[in-house]
Amino acid sequence: MPRMSDAEKQRSHNRILDAAAQLFRQNGIGSTSVADVMKTAGMTHGGFYRHFDSKEDLVAAAFRHAVDDVVSDLEKETSPRGRDRERENYIKKYLSQAHAKDGGQGCPLAAMGTELARTGGAPQQAGAAASARMAALLQKGSETGMEQGLASMALLLGAVTLARLAETVEDSDLALAAGRTGLELLQDHWPMDKL
Numbered sequence: 001m002p003r004m005s006d007a008e009k010q011r012s013h014n015r016i017l018d019a020a021a022q023l024f025r026q027n028g029i030g031s032t033s034v035a036d037v038m039k040t041a042g043m044t045h046g047g048f049y050r051h052f053d054s055k056e057d058l059v060a061a062a063f064r065h066a067v068d069d070v071v072s073d074l075e076k077e078t079s080p081r082g083r084d085r086e087r088e089n090y091i092k093k094y095l096s097q098a099h100a101k102d103g104g105q106g107c108p109l110a111a112m113g114t115e116l117a118r119t120g121g122a123p124q125q126a127g128a129a130a131s132a133r134m135a136a137l138l139q140k141g142s143e144t145g146m147e148q149g150l151a152s153m154a155l156l157l158g159a160v161t162l163a164r165l166a167e168t169v170e171d172s173d174l175a176l177a178a179g180r181t182g183l184e185l186l187q188d189h190w191p192m193d194k195l
Contacts, residue, residue, distance in 0.1 A: 013051050015041040020062035025111035026104030029059055060122035066108035067130045074137050091183060094156050095176045100163035110160050140187055148190050155182045
């Protein structure tokens with residue numbers, strides 16, 4: 001059998017990460033096997049160990065890959081005005097019915113956060129790093145610090161979780177609207193001692 005080039009190996013690696021990121025967000029880490037991931041990637045189960053040492057290694061890498069995909073537009077923008085615009089776009093997409101209905105393509109923290117917290121090791125470390133990264137991207141202005149970014153992230157995660165739990169579209173819309181209201185209040189009254 002001919003040897004795979006480095007470029008082919010990287011393409012295969014990325015296909016595995018894409019499949020894993022989607023399946024873990026959509027079905028959960030515990031409910032998704034390595035065989036499921038490899039089948040979705042169009043590869044055999046035996047090829048898995050050429051790319052990853054374990055499922056735990058795959059979970060951490062797929063999570064980081066999903067985070068990179070979700071926040072890339074926000075991180076690319078360097079000007080304060082552009083960063084504010086991208087942050088607003090990110091929040092608008094986050095608090096939408098499209099995101100609430102499709103966890104397989106949405107925020108990896110919203111879809112996998114609680115499972116990562118239970119796994120420990122590399123997956124939990126990836127989750128903690130993503131939390132800090134997101135908080136830094138969501139903070140508005142350097143004077144507000146990480147606490148405001150963490151508060152924004154908590155509102156986003158809570159609102160989309162409640163929207164996904166809702167039994168009707170109306171209740172889901174109400175949860176998303178509450179998240180938008182909470183973020184507006186947070187931004188208008190930070191630090192919170194102004195309330």
